[in-house]
Amino acid sequence: MPATTMPKAQSDQSHARVFDLAEHSLRELNQALHKLTPGSNETAWEVLHPRGSHSVAVGVDQPVSIDVRGSVGYYCAGMNDGATITVHGSAGPGVGENMMSGQIIIKGDASQYAGATGKGGLLVIEGNASSRCGISMKGIDIVVHGNIGHMSAFMAQSGNLVVLGDAGDALGDSIYEARLFVRGKVESLGADCIAKEMRPEHIALLQGLLDKAGVTGVKASEFKRYGSARTLYNFNIDNADAY
Amino acid sequence: MTYKNPPTTPRKSATFDDYTLSEIRRAAQTGIYDIRGAGAKRKLPHFDDLLFLGASISRYPLEGYRERCDTSVVLGSRHAKKPIELKIPITIAGMSFGSLSGPAKEALGRGATLSGTSTTTGDGGMTEEERGHSKQLVYQYLPSRYGMNPRDLRRADAIEVVVGQGAKPGGGGMLLGQKISDRVAEMRTLPKGIDQRSASRHPDWTGPDDLEIKILELREITDWEKPIYVKVGGARPYYDTALAVKAGADVVVVDGMQGGTAATQEVFIENVGQPTLACIRPAVQALQDLGMHRKVQLIVSGGIRNGADVAKALALGVDAVSIGTAALVALGDNDPRWEAEYNALGTTAGAYDDWHEGRDPAGITTQDPELMKRVDPIAAGRRLANYLKVMTLEAQTIARACGKNSLHNLEPEDLVALTIEAAAMAGVPLAGTNWIPGKNGF
Numbered sequence: 001m002p003a004t005t006m007p008k009a010q011s012d013q014s015h016a017r018v019f020d021l022a023e024h025s026l027r028e029l030n031q032a033l034h035k036l037t038p039g040s041n042e043t044a045w046e047v048l049h050p051r052g053s054h055s056v057a058v059g060v061d062q063p064v065s066i067d068v069r070g071s072v073g074y075y076c077a078g079m080n081d082g083a084t085i086t087v088h089g090s091a092g093p094g095v096g097e098n099m100m101s102g103q104i105i106i107k108g109d110a111s112q113y114a115g116a117t118g119k120g121g122l123l124v125i126e127g128n129a130s131s132r133c134g135i136s137m138k139g140i141d142i143v144v145h146g147n148i149g150h151m152s153a154f155m156a157q158s159g160n161l162v163v164l165g166d167a168g169d170a171l172g173d174s175i176y177e178a179r180l181f182v183r184g185k186v187e188s189l190g191a192d193c194i195a196k197e198m199r200p201e202h203i204a205l206l207q208g209l210l211d212k213a214g215v216t217g218v219k220a221s222e223f224k225r226y227g228s229a230r231t232l233y234n235f236n237i238d239n240a241d242a243y
Numbered sequence: 244m245t246y247k248n249p250p251t252t253p254r255k256s257a258t259f260d261d262y263t264l265s266e267i268r269r270a271a272q273t274g275i276y277d278i279r280g281a282g283a284k285r286k287l288p289h290f291d292d293l294l295f296l297g298a299s300i301s302r303y304p305l306e307g308y309r310e311r312c313d314t315s316v317v318l319g320s321r322h323a324k325k326p327i328e329l330k331i332p333i334t335i336a337g338m339s340f341g342s343l344s345g346p347a348k349e350a351l352g353r354g355a356t357l358s359g360t361s362t363t364t365g366d367g368g369m370t371e372e373e374r375g376h377s378k379q380l381v382y383q384y385l386p387s388r389y390g391m392n393p394r395d396l397r398r399a400d401a402i403e404v405v406v407g408q409g410a411k412p413g414g415g416g417m418l419l420g421q422k423i424s425d426r427v428a429e430m431r432t433l434p435k436g437i438d439q440r441s442a443s444r445h446p447d448w449t450g451p452d453d454l455e456i457k458i459l460e461l462r463e464i465t466d467w468e469k470p471i472y473v474k475v476g477g478a479r480p481y482y483d484t485a486l487a488v489k490a491g492a493d494v495v496v497v498d499g500m501q502g503g504t505a506a507t508q509e510v511f512i513e514n515v516g517q518p519t520l521a522c523i524r525p526a527v528q529a530l531q532d533l534g535m536h537r538k539v540q541l542i543v544s545g546g547i548r549n550g551a552d553v554a555k556a557l558a559l560g561v562d563a564v565s566i567g568t569a570a571l572v573a574l575g576d577n578d579p580r581w582e583a584e585y586n587a588l589g590t591t592a593g594a595y596d597d598w599h600e601g602r603d604p605a606g607i608t609t610q611d612p613e614l615m616k617r618v619d620p621i622a623a624g625r626r627l628a629n630y631l632k633v634m635t636l637e638a639q640t641i642a643r644a645c646g647k648n649s650l651h652n653l654e655p656e657d658l659v660a661l662t663i664e665a666a667a668m669a670g671v672p673l674a675g676t677n678w679i680p681g682k683n684g685f
Contacts, residue, residue: 026463027463027467030463030464030466034466054456054460055456055459055460055463055464058463058464059393059396059463059464059465061393074453074456074457074460075456075460078460079392079393079396079464081392081393081394093447093448093453094447094448097446097447098388098392098393100392100393113447116447117388117391117446119392132446136387136388136442136446138388138432139432155440157431157432157433174440176433176437177433177434233420233434233437233438234420235275235419
């Protein structure tokens with residue numbers, strides 16, 4: 001990317017440690033992030049010229065903030081454990097996969113499997129997310145401002161998936177105990193996924209997630225809740241048609 | 244005088260044999276397919292169909308117990324900063340906490356460590372029992388990602404990306420509700436008592452190009468320290484090995500259909516995948532065609548029982564073997580001492596394979612606190628170490644007889660086959676001939 005069109009660093013990042021992937025390797029970046037110890041002064045990082053690189057800022061386990069200026073490839077912020085990672089662009093497949101804790105914010109769109117198998121933390125996608133968003137999620141919270149694609153929350157075990165827009169086909173197929181909140185329309189529900197009543201505790205939970213994700217002008221009461229009918233939890237031959 | 248037709252002996256059908264008839268009746272009664280543990284039980288071409296030639300005028304032997312015969316092997320030297328160094332080329336295969344009890348996992352770690360080899364986690368994540376008692380622990384990266392976390396990735400000695408296993412290439416796992424104790428449920432983030440379906444494919448990658456990127460991620464997370472294995476079931480060993488190498492694997496693990504599972508449909512175990520013997524030469528050929536034989540190590544598993552099997556696998560070009568079922572037997576699985584209890588379960592010692600039901604009299608494939616007390620991890624670990632020692636000595640005995648000062652110097656030319664099938668699969672001559680079926684146009 002020519003220097004003239006490069007996004008400018010935000011003012012609050014003026015003291016950030018700048019790491020330019022046009023000059024240094026991905027391995028150097030990740031190793032520098034892994035060397036951080038609790039209490040390190042280097043709490044703000046800025047990554048320039050990611051240019052679609054895979055595995056940017058993976059396995060970070062300290063509560064630092066990392067601003068990635070541009071779009072990234074696969075598995076950005078994979079297994080994040082405590083960092084706040086913001087991608088000022090779009091993200092390829094598997095962003096935030098298996099996140100343990102912390103926060104990931106995608107300013108653009110996210111490709112397939114966003115937040116796959118995530119155990120904790122918050123993933124915010126300000127654009128749309130593609131298919132299989134939140135697949136096999138295990139405790140992560142995901143908030144998508146736009147729409148999500150088909151087979152999202154497949155075999156989702158726990159955590160919350162919030163969608164301000166629409167959801168594609170087979171939402172929540174074979175879902176376990178995860179909660180799904182969708183504001184727009186759902187193309188179709190997957191096996192064993194049903195619409196559920198929005199009780200006050202769900203409204204409160206959802207409002208908290210919307211606040212945490214910085215969503216304004218949207219009320220929790222505008223969403224519908226979906227979850228498991230729990231009919232497939234123990235194998236029964238009479239349910240074979242559902243598989 | 245009336246003529247009476249002589250009676251014929253009642254004849255049962257070879258096609259509809261007693262087992263088949265019992266299975267039809269069972270299916271009709273229950274309406275569900277048969278689920279069981281272990282690997283293929285049908286008779287298959289196997290290492291028993293191969294023989295070593297030993298020394299003769301053209302090859303001189305090494306002195307047993309006196310002349311050195313090296314057994315060590317290094318795994319993961321291609322890319323990893325910290326490859327695994329094993330004293331013996333026999334490792335312990337991945338078996339999950341959940342399918343196995345905590346004491347059984349601990350015993351596997353103890354036995355492997357005493358023997359200078361590695362053990363492997365399974366679908367349930369890493370437990371303290373096995374990490375604490377395993378000097379070298381391979382951490383499986385499975386489609387379910389139960390219990391997966393970066394801390395355990397970093398405290399593993401190697402990472403094994405599991406694409407498939409020999410008992411069920413293309414199949415996911417199954418842990419039925421009765422084995423989901425509080426601890427198992429917590430590790431897997433699922434409610435207690437429900438049937439757990441482990442996914443059959445990874446949630447965030449499909450195909451060899453994605454796998455390459457996934458391996459890159461795992462290397463970046465672990466700072467390129469850990470060897471990365473890729474494990475496949477014995478489906479398409481030539482292409483799977485080649486694609487794993489292309490994706491960047493340090494080690495390829497090929498598991499034949501005799502390899503065990505904790506629980507899968509009987510029809511799957513017996514009808515999908517290839518025998519271990521049929522997988523080895525294609526996998527070795529793929530490595531040789533890529534110029535990566537001995538640079539990327541090959542581990543083969545599925546039905547390895549003794550030192551002869553180890554030696555034969557190594558002679559065919561394998562770097563190490565892995566054992567699962569045999570290791571469980573060494574710990575005490577299917578021991579006749581529990582015969583009365585096996586009988587009460589409608590089976591007999593040696594045939595017990597309902598590992599998924601969690602009622603294992605031997606206390607190995609169970610989460611029942613009372614049953615699992617039957618496994619003393621120290622004593623069972625010792626038995627495993629003894630068994631591994633015997634296998635190693637047996638393999639060395641054969642290697643010395645073939646004039647080899649390292650198990651890894653064994654070669655296909657040391658072997659002949661007893662059957663045409665085995666000769667074709669192993670690519671060695673039929674005994675008494677120079678005929679290798681499929682070679683030279685015949």
